[in-house]
Amino acid sequence: MRATIALALTLAASVPPAAAFAADAPRSESLLAIAPAAIVDERPVAATIEGTKTVPARVRSGGTVVNVLVREGDAVTAGQVMAVLKDAKLLAQKSGADARVDEAKARLAQARQDVVRNRPLVPQGVTSQAQLEAMETAATAAAEALRAAEAERGVLAQRVAETQVLAPAAGRVVRIAMSLGTELMPGEALGLVATGPTLVRLRLPQGGAIALKAGDTVRVDDITPAGAVKATVSLVYPRVEDGAVVADATAPDLAGAFIGQRVRAWVPEGRRQAILVPADYLINRFGLDYARLRGADGHVSDVPVQRGTTHTPGAAGQPALVEVLSGLRAGDVVVKP
CATH class of the missing domain: 2.40.30.170 (Efflux pump adaptor protein, beta barrel domain)
Known part of the structure; x- marks a missing residue:
């Protein structure tokens, strides 16, 4: 059982005249008036x-773990890359999409060049108006095909970007559950962030x-x-x-x-109420604890006391206080040895 001090004791230092004390009393004494103090009992x-x-850092797009960028205990920010995964099939699809975009760009450039080259030939009768309109339609179709190819590549690029595992929030990494070479499916947790x-x-x-x-x-x-x-x-x-x-x-x-x-x-x-005195007001001789009690006539005598729990001071510089279970009562005046 341990307790903390809820009510501080008051120490008084006084220097009374020498005539007020018996012959065995010191000429300068630190006196303490005993008063019950309220303490709070505690239990562990x-x-x-x-x-x-604690939130998991989950995989958005599956693959093989190729790089882990954080360790347990590291501080991370929201959105920070914690690990990188690799999906060979997804990378191949991304390369195919890049090729289709390049092809669509070439078709569009050729179609627009045909329109520019043949437009001046219509008044000369070399190219008919119908042929020119067909070329313009082909150029429009090529532009739409390029837009579709770029959209498809954007979807694949997003999926490739999602192979990076991001920190869900700012905090500290408390666990990394996977190692290099581990295959992860979408939704699996790579680690935990507190x-x-x-x-x-x-x-x-x-x-x-x-x-x-x-x-x-x-x-x-x-x-x-x-x-x-x-x-x-x-x-x-x-x-x-x-x-x-x-x-x-x-x-x-x-x-x-x-x-x-x-x-x-x-x-x-x-x-509860208890009697607390500073530790330096007690004397230990031959295994027994004593307090110097000053009587009403000024005579000082040593009385045995039973020591209880020592309580940590509430502020720096204050002495530790000892709970006295027996030997002292409210109203007694003790002298510092």
Whole structure:
């Protein structure tokens, strides 16, 4: 069982006159008035680092994988080429379409040249008007044939372009499922891309009495070497998966975390009153813990205490606080050794 501090303690440093203390009391003392503090009990739950969404990068036109341009962990943008496929039959069809376009262009050029050459010969009677009109009709037909050949080539060119597998959205590549030489059919997934901000996905026991809601703060271990990070619950899913309630939490230090990494999260379970003192106010002698208690008459004596959990300070520079289970009570004044 671990807990976080919900109410800070107040330390007071005072330098009273020497006459106010017994002979064994120091002339300058740091005093601490004991007062109960509200703390939040926590319990550990399983969690993983996930992307907001994980979407597959699917093949649009089948073929053989000839080049993979990304690796797991790479950041990609929407539409970025992740892999290139090759379809020999499709390339042959594209070459045939290119040849038909070239042929149609040649026919059109010849037909237009015939019209230009024979138009001045009509007034001279060398070429009849009917022959000229036939040539113009042939030129029009050649232009339409060229347009049809270019449309057919455009369709094949689009199919060839679709042999490139594109990233469906901006994010990080978390899996590449295929290797070079693999045959893929249209619609198959080449890999997975995690999109959106990275988050912590919690799995809470269904039967546990955990009233977790959006806006609550949880602590997450094992993410950074510096220690635990604080995450804010953004969504509690209204469903149960395999006997667990799923919740998402966001934190500012997750950019470099591994997708799928297992971590331990501490979620609030309840509040209670406890006596907390800074760790440097306790003395350990021969395996026993003592606190220096100042009586009403100013006399200072060492009293044994039972040490509980040590709580991490809420801000940098603050001392760690130790929960005292017995030996002190509200209203006592302890002296810093």
